[in-house]
Amino acid sequence: MCGHCGCERPAAPRRLELQRGLLERNDHLALHNRKHFAEHGLLTVNVMSAPGSGKTALLEQLAKLWPQKPLGVIVGDQATDHDAQRLADAGARSIQIRTGALCHLEASLVDEAFRQLDHAGMNLLVIENVGNLVCPTAFDLGETLRVALLSVTEGEDKPLKYPGLFRSAHAVVINKLDLAQAAGFDRNLALANVQAITPAARVFETSARTGEGLEELMAWLQDELPR
Structure with a gap:
């Protein structure tokens, strides 16, 4: 797929070694991020889902309702800063990462973005990962919690088709309940x-x-906030 995270079939053992080296470097930087976030008293949540599942809309509401203002959001998309602007309009402190050809966020990108974000008085940082059900799963960003988002319009079988993402999640959010009846969503099966x-x-x-x-x-x- 992306040619960076190892999601494509390896052509030779050398390809596997390159993937391992990339993930080892990322894991080292993720450990740095985790310590850095903890030093600032932050609960950091990595939100992952398919494109169009409603991540940004849900975070807009969270930004408006979060009782301990402000809410911080690092947004990952291949292009544009539309989502970061939407979240800023909702009251969040947001910063956009444009990943270009990358289909996922990496710990180094999150570290660079966090250094540019005003985190004074903040206790919750949300990382809105690039819309993708496969590649982001492999990359630890230094988060405290992982949340997998599933919209009712995607079908009930997504956890079965993409078990890696859902198995790594501390919480699963089933979103867009207002469309469940129109989409013929089977809640019990999901x-x-x-x-x-x-x-x-x-x-x-x-x-x-x-x-x-x-x-x-x-x-x-x-x-889950740090005590």
């Missing part, structure tokens, strides 16, 4: 599929449009 792949993960059902489920999600995040 929950069963999530349970089969990641039984220990917390599950939240939300709608950014109606606000349903946001209080429960925020309460969980507040419970």
Whole structure:
């Protein structure tokens, strides 16, 4: 796929060695990020999903409702700064990473962005990863928690098709509940599929449009804040 993270089939053992070297370097930088975030008293959440699942819309509502202002967001997209602008308009302190050909964020990119972000008075930093269900999973960014977002319009079988992402998640958010009936979404089947792949993960059902489920999600995040 991207030619960088090793998601394509390796052509030779040498390709595997290059992938290992890249991930080792990333993991080293992620450890640096994790220590840096902890020193600043931050809960850092890496949000991953397919494109169009509603990550930005959900974070807009979180930025407006988060009781301990301000909310910090690092946004990853291959191009444009549209999402960072939307989040800034919602009251977040946001910064955009344009990844170009990369289909995922890496620890070095997050470190560079964080150094440019005003984090004074901040206790929650959200990393909105590039929309992709495969490549971002392999890259530790130094986050405290991983959240996998699944919209009702994507179908109930996404956890089964992309188990790596969902298995690595501390929480799964089923989003766009306001469209569930129109999309013919089978809630019980979706929950069963999530349970089969990641039984220990917390599950939240939300709608950014109606606000349903946001209080429960925020309460969980507040419970996870550094003491």
